[in-house]
Amino acid sequence: MSEILSAKEQVPEVTRRETLVRLGVGSFALAACGACLFGYKFLSPNVLYEPSTVINLGQPGRFSPNSVTADPENGIYAVHSAEGFYALSAVCTHLGCLTVWKPDASLIACPCHGSKFDRHGIKLEGPAPKPLPWLKVWLSDEGDLMVDRGAFIPPNQYIRT
Numbered sequence: 001m002s003e004i005l006s007a008k009e010q011v012p013e014v015t016r017r018e019t020l021v022r023l024g025v026g027s028f029a030l031a032a033c034g035a036c037l038f039g040y041k042f043l044s045p046n047v048l049y050e051p052s053t054v055i056n057l058g059q060p061g062r063f064s065p066n067s068v069t070a071d072p073e074n075g076i077y078a079v080h081s082a083e084g085f086y087a088l089s090a091v092c093t094h095l096g097c098l099t100v101w102k103p104d105a106s107l108i109a110c111p112c113h114g115s116k117f118d119r120h121g122i123k124l125e126g127p128a129p130k131p132l133p134w135l136k137v138w139l140s141d142e143g144d145l146m147v148d149r150g151a152f153i154p155p156n157q158y159i160r161t
Contacts, residue, residue, distance in 0.1 A: 053150035060085060060145055060161045068108075068119055070101045076135060076147055077101060077108065079119060084158030087135040087147045088121045094128040108132065120155065131155075 055074050063069055063080040070077055070090065075098060077088040088108075090099050097112035107124065108117040115126030122131045136151035137159045145159070 053148055055147045055149065056140070057087075057145040057147060059143060060139075063145075068101050068103070072098060074147075074149065076149060077132075078145065078147070081119070081158070083156075084160040085137055085145060086158050087137045088132045089135060089149070089152075090132075092128055093123075093130040093132065094126070099132070 055071070055076065057063075057071075057078050060080070063078060063085070065080055066082065067080050068077055069079075072090065075090045077090055079086050079088065090108075091097070092099050092110040092112065092115055094110065094113055094115050097110050099108045099110045099115075099117070102109050106119060108119070108121070109115070110126065110128065113127050115128035116124040117128070117132050118124055120131075121134060133152040134155050134157065136148040136153050138146050139159060139161065140146050
């Protein structure tokens with residue numbers, strides 16, 4: 001029994017004041033770590049890496065005459081008409097749905113709300129407020145067709161090869 005008492009006597013007693021000081025210091029350290037974390041997040045760059053708006057469609061010879069080629073991955077239509085090449089945005093001007101080319105009816109249709117456009121992007125029917133925009137098209141130095149999805153141009157500007 002005397003051994004147990006001597007062990008109790010060796011354990012220092014923690015006072016109420018020491019407990020409150022330890023809690024205060026721990027809370028302050030936790031708040032400081034959180035502030036440092038938020039400060040680092042605030043100062044680190046917050047950049048969105050988006051793909052380029054310029055698309056290489058390849059050689060013009062791969063498009064058959066009088067064809068409309070859909071590229072749903074990039075949201076465009078490459079059109080080869082008698083006048084030359086041009087590109088249309090495949091995004092509906094109503095609510096931004098991706099349209100589809102209907103070769104049997106020779107029109108572009110929006111599956112969301114029923115807007116219909118002809119092969120020149122002109123609205124035929126439906127709730128779309130505007131026609132499909134024409135996109136800037138040019139030939140690269142290598143002879144490839146290039147399209148800029150971010151550059152809208154006035155209609156009836158063709159690239160002749």
